[in-house]
Amino acid sequence: MTSHYAVLGSPIAHSKSPLIHNAAFGFLGADSDYQAIELEEGVAGFIAGLSSDWLGLSLTMPLKREALAFGDRVDYLAIEAQAANTLIRTNTGWDAYNTDIFGIGQALEGSDFDSVSVLGTGATARSAIIAMQQLEKKVTIWGRNEIAGIRMAKEFECAWVSLDKAVRADLTISTLPGGGLDQYLESLSPQGMLLDVAYDPWPSGAAKLWSVNHEVISGIEMLIWQAIGQQRLFAGNQLEEPLENEHKLVEAVREALSMAK
Template sequence: MERRAAVLGSPIAHSLSPCLHRAAYDALGLRGWRYDAIECDERGLAGLLSGMGPEWAGLSLTMPLKRAVLPLLDTVSDLAVEVGGVNTVVFRDGGRHGENTDVHGIVQALTESGAAAPRAATILGGGATAGASLAALRELGLSSATLVARDPSRARETAEVAERLGMALTVQTFDKLDTALDVDLVVSTLPAGAADSYAEALTAVPAVFDVVYAPWPTPLARAVRAAGGTVVGGFAMLLHQAVRQVELYTGRGEVPVEIVRAAGEAEIIRRAARTD
């Protein structure tokens, strides 16, 4: 029987996940596996899930589905409950199990860059990735963090994540960003282009993790790198969370990360050349 997996979200055409997963399946010799990108918003999610048969092994979820999927699952991991978002659905034993591999992706991305021992950290933005970033910071040993958001009321869900994680969270607005930069790591969870105007201010921070992976490098990444700081890009997070998803879907624990990394980097270069 063919085994299937897919990434769901809206918009989804830009997703790099199919390239990463297909490279992993090929490297593992899983010839009967297929991975697609499926356009799906909150309204279509329940119907899509109900129509999936026994050939389905798992789903990768991106915006806007990470929180919307929670009531549609049979079980959810403790970490995904704490973070308040599921980016991975594993079909097993006739049920749907929710996981969060974003946290793993962030931890691995910071670890391989040498920025995995922050004394203090600030997160920019209050969406689902901010919650995963908080959990990653906890895993790296922090018990508190600062969150910078345009509107403090929009940070409510992230504040609830911090409470579930047992972390102290200080919420600040962007007009007071300078008061939140006495840290050695800033995690920007802002969408592409949204952090550009803050790039110069962030050059004083030793390490910056920008979750954007295309176009790359971002103005923020270029500014921090030119100032001698450490820059971690969103591709590393995407890579490691995808590798963990493949492990969960297939039950295989020897996914060749460097082969998958090379495939993803080649696809990013191909796309950039196509748009130039």
């Protein structure tokens, strides 16, 4: 019997998650499929209508808080991030996880940096802060919503800084939507590398500016690795437990993305 999975969110038409996960299932030889479903709200109602062969869901905006509240058991990272991007069916209900934190950490694997600025105040920004604090990096925060940003800085015991200062960090992680930095770019002088979580359209205005003199990491890297984290969970592994031949799985996913360009 085919097992079913999907990503829920809105807007969802642009999502690359079906391409990534179906490539992964194909590599693994799993009798599973994965689709994108437009859903603005109502996670509980949607799941109530699913048959028993639906085994897992990915959640993107604006459903990550709903997914967190829906989980019968919630992973501690999802609790800390106040957002769940993964729901796994169990014998007793649904477990909620956050693989964004894992994805951000893996996207930066091998990069050399000490200071980090996180741009944004939403769920992905929280995940980025947690990922960097796990690595014991010095984190500062900037966001367009200053009140929310200062509150977040206090919660995570980080400094709230101006945007000019933020982009002087060894690493800037922008969690802003695509084009979210465009109005500020003319006045910025970046001094480190950039991880831009927004990957469509690519390259972003920020990526173009940073790439003149600095390394730029596309948000596709985070997307790939958070999906690999979900594949671990779909397979019944713990989040920190790699799949067999995972490096080849990642290669297969990258090839699928490359062929789809």
